[in-house]
Each structure stands twice: as structure tokens, then as C-alpha cells.
Amino acid sequence: MSTRKHTALPKAEILIEALPWLTRHHGRTVVIKFGGNAMVNDQLKAAFAQDVVFLRHAGLRPVVVHGGGPQISAQLDKQGLVSEFRAGLRVTTPEAMDVVRMVLAGQVQRELVGLLNQHGPHAVGLTGEDAHTITAVKHQPQIDGELVDIGRVGEITRIDTGAIEALLDDGRIPVVSSIARAADDGHIYNVNADTAAAALAAALGAETLMVLTDVEGLYEDWPHSDEVISRLTASELEKLLPELASGMVPKMEGCLHAVRGGVRTARVIDGRVEHSILLEIFTDEGIGTMVVPDPPEATGGKRP
Ligand SMILES: Nc1ncnc2c1ncn2[C@@H]1O[C@H](COP(=O)(O)OP(=O)(O)O)[C@@H](O)[C@H]1O
Numbered sequence: 001m002s003t004r005k006h007t008a009l010p011k012a013e014i015l016i017e018a019l020p021w022l023t024r025h026h027g028r029t030v031v032i033k034f035g036g037n038a039m040v041n042d043q044l045k046a047a048f049a050q051d052v053v054f055l056r057h058a059g060l061r062p063v064v065v066h067g068g069g070p071q072i073s074a075q076l077d078k079q080g081l082v083s084e085f086r087a088g089l090r091v092t093t094p095e096a097m098d099v100v101r102m103v104l105a106g107q108v109q110r111e112l113v114g115l116l117n118q119h120g121p122h123a124v125g126l127t128g129e130d131a132h133t134i135t136a137v138k139h140q141p142q143i144d145g146e147l148v149d150i151g152r153v154g155e156i157t158r159i160d161t162g163a164i165e166a167l168l169d170d171g172r173i174p175v176v177s178s179i180a181r182a183a184d185d186g187h188i189y190n191v192n193a194d195t196a197a198a199a200l201a202a203a204l205g206a207e208t209l210m211v212l213t214d215v216e217g218l219y220e221d222w223p224h225s226d227e228v229i230s231r232l233t234a235s236e237l238e239k240l241l242p243e244l245a246s247g248m249v250p251k252m253e254g255c256l257h258a259v260r261g262g263v264r265t266a267r268v269i270d271g272r273v274e275h276s277i278l279l280e281i282f283t284d285e286g287i288g289t290m291v292v293p294d295p296p297e298a299t300g301g302k303r304p
């Protein structure tokens with residue numbers, strides 16, 4: 001009897017280590033972005049669903065925003081359409097937009113909703129089109145000083161959190177695809193999923209934004225070193241932004257937008273690690289990169 005008690009002790013210690021986090025986050029909203037590159041295999045996706053349902057049962061209000069970049073590229077390829085990225089965003093023709101919507105809302109979102117709902121009637125899928133959740137205008141990035149047309153790519157102008165809040169109040173887990181609608185015509189737009197997750201986190205007044213990707217976190221000197229920056233302030237991140245490349249740009253811009261918008265911490269973590277969400281939050285150290293608001297001195301004494 002005493003031996004059995006003894007072997008269970010580390011499990012109790014893990015739960016106790018989680019107690020301050022659980023107390024602080026009880027009733028709080030956590031936005032979790034699951035990147036297409038982090039959806040490596042079925043076991044990992046199932047573990048992701050378990051973690052999210054665990055948070056829900058622990059009294060948090062998780063919102064999932066999912067990506068699907070590699071899955072969209074594979075489908076475009078199957079249909080003989082090319083994938084081109086400019087300024088880190090997919091050049092989205094009207095034809096490609098149909099594929100983006102089909103893959104995100106019809107495949108990736110459905111799969112995640114299905115996995116979450118294996119644990120009960122929790123998840124409800126929606127896209128930014130539903131209930132005017134995400135409104136956008138056409139985005140025209142500047143490349144070498146010139147405005148470039150990259151098709152149906154949207155820049156978020158408005159978030160209506162009504163539908164998501166209603167689902168959360170009803171104990172559901174919203175699963176959101178990063179597609180937006182235009183306010184003035186019937187167009188729909190492709191939005192980068194990191195950008196959508198960050199905008200939702202800020203609009204929902206989330207406690208935490210968690211971005212699951214296919215690297216351990218933000219590398220200090222990528223691609224030359226794999227030294228992960230474990231913690232940085234909003235101002236430190238802002239200085240670093242011009243040096244960042246490819247997929248990290250919308251991710252870290254999103255983290256900055258979120259913490260400047262009132263989200264308490266934004267984290268980039270390795271989604272290829274099974275149960276990475278629980279590992280990040282239920283241990284003191286954390287496993288990825290954490291972005292925090294500037295200390296009060298740097299913002300004139302006011303908390304951002
Ligand atoms: N400083 C950096 N630290 C880590 N990864 C970086 C960095 N700069 C660029 N990257 C790239 O960003 C990628 C993650 O972005 P992305 O491919 O869009 O993933 P996701 O599908 O999860 O959104 C990494 O796999 C890596 O190739």
C-alpha cells in the first residue's frame with residue numbers, strides 16, 4: 001500500500017505544479033493556434049484534442065484557430081495549381097480561394113472538430129465568415145516599396161466576438177478557420193491563421209495566445225543556431241521583427257499585436273511534441289518562447 005502511494009507522488013506533484021496556473025486561468029479565455037506544419041500525424045492531432053478538452057474541463061475557455069498551409073498547397077498541387085507566396089502570404093486567385101476554403105473549412109476544421117468531439121459534445125466549427133466574426137479588406141503588401149497585388153488575401157478590419165462568446169458561454173470549444181468576409185461586397189478573403197488567431201485573442205481579451213508550430217520556439221539566430229529565446233518583452237520583439245524570416249513573421253507580429261492588445265502572454269511552442277500545450281502550461285519552466293508586455297516603466301507607468 002505504502003509503495004503504491006509512493007509511486008503516485010510524482011503525478012500529484014505535477015498536478016500541484018499546475019495549481020497556480022489553473023487558479024490564475026480559471027474562467028479565462030485561451031486562444032490556441034494549431035499550425036498546419038504542426039499537424040504531423042494522427043497521434044499528435046489526437047493528443048492536441050485531449051489537451052484542449054483537458055483545459056476546458058479544468059475551467060478554462062479554449063478557442064482553437066487552425067492553419068493548414070501545407071494541406072492547401074497539397075490540394076492546389078493535386079489540381080495542377082501553383083502555390084506562390086509573397087511577403088509570407090499565399091498569392092490567392094479566385095480559383096485558389098475555393099481550394100483554401102474547401103481545405104480549411106471542409107477538411108482541416110472538420111477533422112479537428114471530430115477529434116475534439118470524441119470526448120463529448122464540445123467543439124463547434126466556424127469560419128470568420130460566420131456571424132461576421134472576421135471582416136477584412138483586400139490586403140496589398142509593400143514589397144521593395146511597391147504595392148503588390150496578391151489576390152484574395154485579406155487584412156482584418158473588424159472582429160465580432162459575439163458568436164464565439166456565445167459558444168464559450170454555452171461550454172463549447174469554437175474551432176475557427178481563418179477565412180474572412182468583406183463588408184462591402186460578396187468577396188471572401190484568405191487570412192494568415194497566425195494573424196487571425198492574434199486578432200481574435202486581442203478582441204476576446206484572452207489571457208494567453210498559444211501558437212503551435214514545427215519548431216521549438218523563436219530561434220535566436222535562425223537558421224544558423226537552434227538556441228531558443230525563452231522570454232522576451234514586446235519592445236524586444238519589436239526590435240527583432242525586421243530580422244525575422246518566412247513563417248515566423250506573421251507568428252511574431254501576431255504575438256506582438258496580441259500582447260499590445262492586452263493579452264497577458266503570447267507563446268510559440270513546438271506542436272510536434274506530444275501534449276505540448278500541457279507541457280507548456282503545467283510546468284514552471286515552459287517549453288517554447290514567451291512574449292510578455294513591457295514592464296510598467298517602459299510604458300509610462302501604465303500596463304499595456
Ligand atoms: N527565427 C526563427 N525561429 C524559428 N523558426 C523560424 C525563424 N525564422 C523563420 N522560421 C521558420 O518559420 C517556420 C514556422 O512557420 P510556418 O512554416 O508558417 O509554420 P505553421 O504552419 O506552424 O504556421 C519554421 O519551420 C522555420 O522554418
Ligand SMILES: CC(=O)N[C@@H](CCC(=O)OP(=O)(O)O)C(=O)O
Nearest residue numbers: 036067068069089090191192193
Ligand atoms: C494568406 C495566407 O497565406 N493564408 C494561409 C492560411 C492558412 C495558414 O495560415 O496555415 P498555417 O498556419 O499552417 O501556415 C495559406 O493560404 O496558407
